[in-house]
Amino acid sequence: MTLYIESELLLDSHCRDLNICDPGIDNDYLIISSNDRCSCPKRRAILCKSAHDSCRTSCSSEQILYIKQQNQQNEISINNSPVNVVLLNKDELAHNSEIVYICQNKNLPKIMHEHLNNKLSYTNNCPIDLSLTKTPIGSFLLRHSVLAQSIYGMYLTMQQIKGNCFQLRRRANLGYLLANIVVGFLCSFLLFQNFEFNDSISSEISSQTKQLTIWIKSIIEWLMHAPAGLKLNQPLVDFLARFYFYHIYLWSGYLEALLITVLPHLFQLLFVLCFFGLSIAIGAICDFMRLLTIHLYCFYIYAARLFNWQIHLLISLFRLFCGKKQNPLRNNRLDSHLCDIDQLFIVTLSFTILLFLLPSIFMYYAVFTLIYTVAILTVKIIQYFNEFLLQIPVYELYLWFTGSGVTRGTPKLSINYTYSNQSTVCFNFHFDRVSFVTLYRVCNIRPSLSSLSLTKFLLAILRGRPTF
Structure with a gap:
């Protein structure tokens, strides 16, 4: 038998009539001063x-537990049976209940796990509302707009503050939100102090976009004249070059309209958005960068579609050349197919033409x-930095540097030789300090809105498919 009891109760010299936690697990009993707030099964005990006769008589007549402690020999027994004693500090479980229950509950003794499970049964995690991500418009915005991701991330943070019953996580999310807003206020103050640089920054953005246009034109001209010493198909290269030059011409007009309408008011827009949080302002900057470089995405899509179409044709023609074809009615199963002489001639001729045209298309696709x-990885890096701003561990750092008891998690036992004797062994029960990384992972439970899988990214490039 094992008795878990607060050390102050043993130091008291008075007899007590108690209601102890008794979930009926392995004859373990828990006595704490605040057990009235615990909803686990109770059992009366004295x-x-x-070893007063009156206490023994009351226990025998009322069928309640009789816990005897002889102060002189410090022997403790329950119903005259020897027990092991585990000493707890006062309010030890109450101070550490959340971090232990979330992180280290599997390492607890069964009776303490039952106690915390009953005490914190009302503190189920607040369900995260992801209904917006299931709608077509919401899914599109959260996939392609960093501003929408920032707004939705702040909405999830406020949802956790309002609905999460764990005080630790609620305060951590409140710290995330306040840090984001406070840093946004500081940035808005800096923007207000530097409004005179608006014109210079706008002119610099305009000049850089023009330089980008000139640079892409020079790359296309380089592709037209044997790039890296490769001999490409000149008619196909000229056709693709004219197509991309025309697209650059259209993009120049779009860019001019965008710079005229949006760029003069960019500082004012960022100044207003910073009041709602720095992450929202950064999201607006990312979306503006995507609008400026939308032609790069179009160039990539054109080249990827053409490359993917040619790869699929080459694979299909090679299968026909080998006497195989894909059957879409049987889950794309490969069936045998015998071609006559005319069909085989057309297949061979088409395969040869597409194979010789492949290097020209591949050069455009690779460039x-x-x-x-490079452009999308730059935006992704800003996105991850933006998500970090939504999760600045202010409250966790405060707990860590102040040495709060909440940061204790792993339970440990050590023998207390002062109270132990030949018949009774006493243990000190305490919690080790959890690492800061563990504390941050416990507090931060929101899903990531932007993800980058390097494997999927590389496979999409090799197959000529859109990456994002």
């Missing part, structure tokens, strides 16, 4: 300090994929 990858 903690007798000097524009590289340019687009």
Whole structure:
């Protein structure tokens, strides 16, 4: 038998009539001063300090537990059976209940796990509302707009503050939100102090976009004249070059209209958005960067579609050349197919033509994929930084540096030689301090809105499919 009891109750010299936690697990009993707030099963007991006859008589007549402690020999027994004693500090479980229940409940003794499970049964996690991500418009915005991701991330944070019953997580999410807004206020103050740089920054953005246009034109001209010493199909290269030059012409007009309408008011827009949080302002900057470089995405899509179409044709023609074909009526199963002489001639001729045209198309695809990858990775890095701003661990850092008891998690036992004797072994029960990373993972439970799988990204590039 094992008795878990607060050390102050043993130091008291008076007998006590107690209601102890008794979930009926392995003859373990828990006595804490605040057990009235615990909803686990109770059992009456008398903690007798000097083996009084009145206490023994009451226990035998009323069928309640008789816990005897002899102060001189410090022997403790329950119904005259020897027990092991585990000493708890006062309010030890109450101070550490959340972090232990969330993180380390599997390492607890069964009776303490039952106690915390009953005490914190009302603190189920607040369900995260992801209904917006299931709608077509919401899914599109959250996939392609960093501003929408920032707004939705702040909405999830406020939802956790309002609905999460765990005080630790609620305060952590409140710290995330306040840190984001406070940093946004500081940035709005800096923007207000530097409004005179609006014109210079606008002119710099305009000049850089023009330089980007000139640079892409020079790359297309380089592709037209044997790039890297490769001999490409000149008619196909000229056709693709004219197509991309025309698209650059259209994009120049779109860019001019965008810079005229949006760029003069960019500082004012960022100044207003910073009041709602720095992450929202950064999201607006990312979306503006995507609007400026939308032609890079179009170039990549054109080249990827053409490359993917040609790869699929080459694979299909090679299968026909080998006497196989794909059967879409049987889950794309490969069936045998015998071609006559005319069909085999057409297949061979088409395969040869497409194979010789492949290097010309591949050069355009490789160049524009590289340019687009640099652009999209830049935006993704800003997105991850933006998500970090939504999760600045202010409250966790406060708990960590102040040495709060909430940061204790892993339970430990050590023998207390002062109270132990030949018949009774006493243990000190305490919690080790959890790491800051564990504390942050316990507090931060929101899903990531932007994800980048390197494997899927590379496979999409090799197959000529859109990456994002």
